[in-house]
Amino acid sequence: MSHGKQFTLYAHKGGPNPWKVAFLLNELGLSYESVYLDFQAGEHRAPAYTKVNPNGRVPAIIDHKNNDFTVWESGAILLYLVEKYDTEKKYFATSETDRFAILQWLFFQVSGQGPYFGQAAWFTYFHAEKIPSAIERYQKEIKRVLGVLESVLSKQEWLAAGKFTIADLSFVTWNNGITGVLESGFDFEKEFPATYKWHQRVCAVPGVKAGFELKKQLSGH
Incomplete structure (x- = not known):
């Protein structure tokens, strides 16, 4: 079977994790076709997909130029892409x-x-x-995580290696939906100013910006 694109990316239009992978593929200039699974129809649990990812979640990728090599779990996919295709280690490090x-x-x-x-x-x-x-517990944990980020980003521009890397990229999709999971009246910029500024910097990265624009078109948010 021939493929026009190098990668197949199994994704969800609104789900945060697959977009991390799309952002990095955009930045690396790698061609891919996204297959958006219909969770309501149970496509993520169907045998056709669990052959790709036995966990029945997204994302997963198939690298058609590497003998249809398959990777699932967003963190593992990001590492695969930078180790194999980020030859200058622009988004990773040596x-x-x-x-x-x-x-x-x-x-x-x-x-x-x-x-x-x-x-x-x-x-x-x-x-x-x-x-x-339960809602309160997880909202408190989100703020705790933001506090950890703030403690570091108040002293430096990026999380690691003195530059934008997959570490920064990995946080952006979830933080972009922060107002939807915290109590009304939460002010990201006011409560975590350094983290907010960092988030804006990540959103301005071309591959991230393009991904968010597509996500908005597809899901409306």
Whole structure:
């Protein structure tokens, strides 16, 4: 089977995690076709997709120029792309110190920020029963994560390696939806000014900006 694009990216129009991958593919100038799964129809749990990702979640990629090599989990995909295709290490690093500085933030995002935001959204919008204590717990955790970011970004422009990397990129989609999961009246810029400015810098990166514009067209937000 021939493919016009190098990658197939399995995604969701509104879901935050696949867009991280799209942003990096944009920045690296790699061609890809996005397949947006219909979660309401259960496409993410169908055998056709669980052959690609047994966890039944998005994103996942297939690299057609590397023997249809498949990777799932957003953090793993970002690492695959920078290790294989970021030859100048523009979005990663070569020194051990910088590599692990980037990795620690990437792991913090995938294990901390993403799940806390996701649970806050679930209990706010989708859970059948309103559980204020659960909503409050995850909102507090989101603010704690923002506080960790603020403590570092108040002293430096980027999270690691003195430049924009996949560490910075990994946080941007969730933070972009912050007003939807925190209480009304939350003022991102006022409460976490350095993190807010950093978020704006990341949003201005061309590949990120283009991705967000497409996301808005597709999902309306």
